Structure formats: structure tokens, C-alpha cells
Amino acid sequence: MPAHHTRMNIIAAVASCSVALVLVLLKLWAFGQTGALSIAASLADSGMDLVVSLAAFAAIFYAARPPDKDHTFGHNKAEDLAALGQSLFILAAAGVIAWGSVHRLISPEPHALAAEGLGMAVMLVSIVLTLGLVLFQRRVARLTGNRVVAADALHYIGDLLPNIGAVVSLWVSSRYGIGSIDSIVALAAALFMANGALRIGKGAWNALMDKEAAPEVVAEIEMLAGSWPGIESYHDLRTRSSGSRVFVNLHVEIDGRLTLTEAHDIGAGLRHAILRKYPQADVIIHKDPIRHPAKEAADHDVA
Known part of the structure; x- marks a missing residue:
């Protein structure tokens, strides 16, 4: 992996941990001031974010290590393992949020919100x-292809939607006294999170199982090999992905x-x-x- 890609991945991981820590401290203060359970729930979520972000940072840092005697192909699988773990965590969190939302919606007693102004x-x-x-994070993930950063971004998107929904819910609750919209917004966010978690998890699983690179990548390599000057034909093209790397x-x-x-x-020209x-x-190219025979015979006759 290029050194600047590694740096960008590590910076993204550090930024994730830093933001999670700031949110934990901020919401801890808000909970102490208001005693609002909605703030407490958000505080617990940010606490889990911090744990997941720290694990993602560890995976990215480990995957950035160069190949060694015991890992001649590098340590990129750590990215896929971390992304798979994150996707399972996000899927579980989405299930808990969805269950809580449905439980509140069907509960005969309305759920009252408190301290709306400070909460907002x-x-x-x-x-x-x-x-x-x-x-x-999404910019870094697009540039480097790092699944851990992509999964972490999805995780925070999952937080972003409930936070927006919480603002709307708190405003509606303070203005009109309607608390059920909070559960509806949370349920929609849970479904969004579950869909993204399944997508990230599938990509990580395929990489762990050495699935072929994306079809567009294979097609581009075939086009380059088939049209490169001096190459008469090619065969046995094999690819696999590992973390953000592609092996050809x-x-x-x-x-x-x-x-x-x-x-x-x-x-060498084709490889570059x-x-x-x-x-x-x-990239490894076997020549x-x-x-x-006809050309060799002609060359012999000329000689």
C-alpha cells in the first residue's frame, strides 16, 4: 500500500477516536446537568463508538506493518477481520435500536422526553x-479502499441519523408534546444501519475468502494486458483482495x-x-x- 494511503487511514482512525472521546465527555456533562435518559442513551452509544474506533485504529495500525518472515503477504487481513467485526457490531446495535423503537411504539403508555432545550x-x-x-472518513475510504474506515464511517452515519432525529423529536416534543416520532425516526435509522452493515460485512467476508477482485478491476487489467505492445496473449489471470490491497x-x-x-x-511496462x-x-507477471517456426525459419534463411 502507498505510504500516503497508510498515513490517511491512520489519521482517519485517530480522528474517529478523538471525536468519539469528545462526544463521550460532552454527553456525560449534559447527562449530569439534565438527568435526561435520552442523553444517557446517546452517551452509551458514544461510549461504544469509542471502543469500536479504538479497535479499528489497532487493526489499521497492525495492517500497515510491512510483510515479515511469518506474514510474507503482509497483514492486510486484519482490516477485513476488523470490518467484519464492526459490521456484526453495527447489525447488533441496529437490532437493539429497532427492538426499542417497536417496543415504545406499541407500549400503551407514552414515552415522555425531558430537558429538550439542552438536549437539542x-x-x-x-x-x-x-x-x-x-x-x-468517506473521502479517505474512497481514496484508499480501506474497509475499516468505510465501516467506521457507516457506524457514525448510523449515529448521525438518530442525532438528527433526536433534534427533530425533541423539538416536536417541546412544541407539540408528540413523543412517538422519536421511535419512528430511530426505527428508520436502524434499518439503514442494518443494510449498510450487511454490505460492509459481505465485502469483508469475500476478502477473507480470497474472492476475485471487483469485475471492473479484472476487466481493466484484461484490457491493459490484451493491448500492451509486445504481448501477444495472456492467460491464467488470478486476482484476490486483502484489506485495501489487490493481488494480481x-x-x-x-x-x-x-x-x-x-x-x-x-x-515491467505492463506491471507499472x-x-x-x-x-x-x-502485481506479479510471469513471462x-x-x-x-515460420519466422524463425525466415530469420535463419536471412542469416
């Missing part, structure tokens, strides 16, 4: 901090009359072209010489 102020600050973090193994057929240096330069397109890739 705390939630608005949380929204601003969380939104900034999510935008940064390819056999190309080159005129056997070329010198070793000429054949090497052709293969693939790396320019996918900087996070690890197979092919014979052209």
Missing part, C-alpha cells in the same frame, strides 16, 4: 462533529526470440501500467516465451 444543543454539536468526521497474478506470452532484457522491459491504475495492487 448537545445533539446539534454532536451532529456537526459527526458530520465532519463522516465526510473525512498474470501470465503473458512474449516472442521467444527477444532478449531477456527486452522481454523484462515489456513485462497496472500499478498506475491501482496503486494499492501487488512465457512463444515460438514462431
